[in-house]
Amino acid sequence: MTKLCECGCGEPAPISKNNWKARGYVAGQPMRFVAGHQNRNRTWSNEHRIKFTASMTGHDVSESTRAKISQAHKIKGIRPPSDAKSMLGRSRELSPTWKGGISYTNGRKCIYKPNHPRAHTNGYVYEHILIAEEMLGRPLAVGEVVHHIDGDIKNNEQQNLHVFKSQAEHLKHHKDAGDIV
Structure with a gap:
């Protein structure tokens, strides 16, 4: 039984190896999407985007959580954007992490x-x-x-x-x- 990916790419959807009730997959039956295609063609309405952004701002984060996030970012090589809150209104020289260039x-x-x-x-x-x-x-x-x-x-x-x-x-x-x- 062949089924095409629901994103519209035209690729055949893979066959599910396991039952996954939450996603509606049955072992031996085609899945809905090729891996990674589930978010294609999905757009957020402005209303949804505003609600999501509002829900993510203003959260207090404990020092231990900050340390964990910072360590994970260092391992993955993720650096904060140049306009990060810690740098707002500061030049490189005024940053607490400035090492003289x-x-x-x-x-x-x-x-x-x-x-x-x-x-x-x-x-x-x-x-x-x-x-x-x-x-x-x-x-x-x-x-x-x-x-x-x-x-x-x-x-x-x-x-x-x-x-x-x-x-x-x-x-x-x-x-x-x-x-x-």
Whole structure:
């Protein structure tokens, strides 16, 4: 017995392996939707959206619950939006979590320079790029790669940095050095 997904996609609905009375599924019979299609084409009326939003605002949350939510967000890599309540009306510098425009990404030190051409979406640039540009007296050209001579990505001293014209040249250096087989 074949039945199509009720979302209108035209895909055949899977066969239920178990009885699920709450959803009306019977083992061996087609289900109503393909997995993930149950919310397609569903729109909320403004009235429903307003009621839902009102029901979710103004709830007091205990400190232990806040800690649990915060820990879960850290594990999942979820960050609060830039307009989060804690930041309303504050600049980055006035935020209690501001660390002077220094952060670490992939073990590399980053400096806050939002207008830099190589800035990440969060406004930070790898420190070794800034130091290499300072050494050269110009911005790095497109394709140029900064190499750490001693292999320590945390050592951003000028004498430890070398700029290659391309990633291919950089890889050739590592092959010649025996770092890559």
